[in-house]
Amino acid sequence: MATAPTPVRHRPTITRTAGDVGAVYQFACPCGATGEEQAARRMALVDLNEHVLSLPKVPAAQQCRTPRTHGNQLWEPCGLCADQTSLFDLEVS
Ligand SMILES: [Zn+2]
Ligand SMILES: [Zn+2]
Structure with missing residues (x-):
């Protein structure tokens, strides 16, 4: 199984800018x-x-099962959870 490319952290936030006609909101990642x-x-x-929905789906094995504990987002592969899964993978290279 190929390792995932170095992940770009997707932490989109919404910024509010005061404009001439009122506030404008814009998300940026x-x-x-x-x-x-x-x-x-x-x-x-x-x-x-x-x-967020346009991001490639994280393989099930790398999905974070406890995003709150691990500080991960659902769209990010979780190294901690992936390691746990690999404990069950007894293949030795
Ligand atoms: Zn992004
Ligand atoms: Zn995790």
């Missing part, structure tokens, strides 16, 4: 993705969710 400037926070949140 450390990976470089940004959304449109939106008039409402929830619209920026839609963009954010679209970005």
Whole structure:
């Protein structure tokens, strides 16, 4: 099984900027993705969710089972959980 490429941390956040006609909201992710400037926070949140959903699915074995404990996001492979799984993989190279 190929190891995952170095993951870009996807930690999208929504920023609020005061504009001439009121606040604008825009999501931005450390990976470089940004959304449109939106008039409402929830619209920026839609963009954010679209970005998260567009991310490649993490293989089941690497999905974090306790994201809160491990400080992981659901869209990120979890090294801790992956290690636990590999305990059951007795293949030796
Ligand atoms: Zn991202
Ligand atoms: Zn985990």
